[in-house]
Amino acid sequence: MTQTAGSAVEDRTAVTEALARLPRVVDLLAARAEEHDRDGTFPYQGIEAVHEAGLLTLTVAQKYGGAGGTLADTVRVLAQLGRGDASVAVLTAFTLLQHAEQARTGAWPAAGYRRLLTESRRGPALVNTLRAEPEGAGPLPATVARWDGEAWLLTGRKADCAGAEALAWMAVWARTEEPVPRVGTFLVRGDSEGVEIDPTWDQLGLRASAGHDVILDSVRVGPEGALKLAAPGTAGAAESAAAETSRAWHDLALCAVHLGVARAAQEWLVRFLQQRTPANLTEPLATLPRYRSALGEIEAALIGAEELVYGLAAGVDRGEASATARTGAAQLLVNRAVTGAVQQAVALTGNPGLSRRHPLERYLRDVLSGRTHFPADEVVLEATGRAVLDRAARRS
Template identity: 55%
Template sequence: MTLTLPVLAPPDLTALPGLTAALAARAAEHDHAASFPHEGVELVHRAGLLTATVHPRHGGPGARLADTVRILRALGEGDPAVALVTAMTLFTHAAQARAPHWPEEPMAELLAESAGRPVLLNALRVEPELGSPVRGGLPATIAQLRDGQWELTGRKIFSTGAVALRWMLVWARTDEPEPRVGFFLVRADRPGLTIEPTWDHLGLRASRSDDVLLDAVRVPYEHTALLAAPGADGGRDATAGAWNSLGLTALYLGVARAAQHWLTGFLHERVPTALGAPLATLPRFQSAVGGIDIALSGAERMVGALAAAVDAGEPGAAEESAGAKLIGTRAAIDAVQQAVALVGNHGLTRRHPLQRHLRDVLCSRVHTPQDDTLLLAHGRAALHRTTTNALAPKGI
């Protein structure tokens, strides 16, 4: 049976500056209380951004990576917690757009609901014993087949936006003699699913990345995605990696821009008695701000250009995106750290937002791919190329 899908509104990218300002107005409040920014997500939904990457075959506008980078940078500048839960939702829709893997019924239900209200999605993979799944290992979360339905039992940690998710893609393994691994599509209102408020983080406090506990949560048999024998997926998806790397890097570059904007405002307003003029008039501060601006502009340009190259299918562009994450997030972190160093105690005073931007931008290091694995892989590849070139026959 073919189900009728709604036509989703296209994203209003002209609304991004105003949306950035609206999110920023309450970001400090949510950070202080570690409260989830529901009203911020509602604003993102109204602008058509939560479903921007839904494919036209599903009634969506089909936004690609370059537009997604632009969206996430603007949201990150306003409130990175809102940006992060938006990113997880956009990435999920984009993956479905590239290669449909959701069953028809839950997909239709998801899209119909998304037309009228914010519907947040996230893939829950990380577990207490497992750590980051990309470093190997099988999930401890178990799916047992009982009476024609799956029963899920386990615990997921660092579940971004857990308190506000509508659908959770729970990574689990079956208890079959030859276990399969994949995602089980779980609505957050299923009996047996509870959120444990464990999130007490230094940065991105409003993201509410709490623990999700599953106690014999029943899921219809067909509500699975990418369920296969371990390793049968053929390895890492370079395009999915590019969306993750470039999208999240854009988010944290937005955080750094927010820090720069506060810094320049402070330097104009701060007039020490001995100087009798704003700090912004001093060459030392002018040069420092210039260095920050150049670094961020270069990183933004790199991320945007590489996103466009991925959209165009340029060879090697997706593979370069992991390195761009390292360059871009380091630029973002360095920019905020320099801003703090320039203003001293004012930068670490809780009533000023710079300390919040510093705490938030440091979270960029925890996202996959992490710096150590990235540097190791690139270093080995570079050394291999050098060895191969040295052994190649030389022309006359």
């Protein structure tokens, strides 16, 4: 992350070099994915490999000495990492999203972000936003920040915090304990006094992503670590637009991870069909028209999903409001496509596809569990329908 801005071609050098290292990283992740999935252990070696390849800081802005990776770069990287190990890809995604948001908004205090970049030069420095709470979504977060005259003291519990045990920084969504509460993000060091990890993560898939609960007990945060404190519902047009862009990055980044998982499932299916010759046949299953047609259906679904993700990512990079507005519906369509593709692969292979001796059943569990990072379908569809009605009302 020492590159300085130069010509347009030179500005892409760090990104190009990082992308060139991807195949080796993907192979390393794939070699250890089954072990971490089976044991539910954290993939430290995989995260280290992603970091050493320059992929964990790909979206650090050039003004901070980084590569300045775009959303289009990000989705392509995450799709490849997802082929190797979806858990590592998810953890990488959340860190890349933090750096990308800092590049766009500069919300972190200068000293705090310099510290994060320094840590990132020394080794992997994972970051994640902690929003979810065991009680579920409400108008205000249950996590409370109380001002003691010198600093904020954070108390509460956050759920499903991917990478919890290894986070260098946590961006905690909380409300202030004031007569008129304000809501914002509080920057918490992962090793802060009062932070406790409750190992609750025991999911069907993404088992190595360590999405444990984080308990905050009067965790001290200096005044400079409180970001964007504001009364709920008072965000202006600029803040709303920035939030929509952040949501678009999140939607497409996580979709890309799931696309990678589906491609890995397809690759395994192809090998299976080419090698499997049942006792009642003289040639492999791949020679039968019905299997080729089914494989073609999977390919068509994944092509459509990829074009949607990559096309919208390029549009968001260009600042197109229409692309940003469509990523919510796109993630629903992409997740349906990739889930359907992996389920069809399992159906085509029968018992072998469900055996833990093969990775296909892990791919299925991972794509199903990935939905924990997105709103429920009915929420997305209701919002999409409301947008359609709003457009109609404006035209009338």
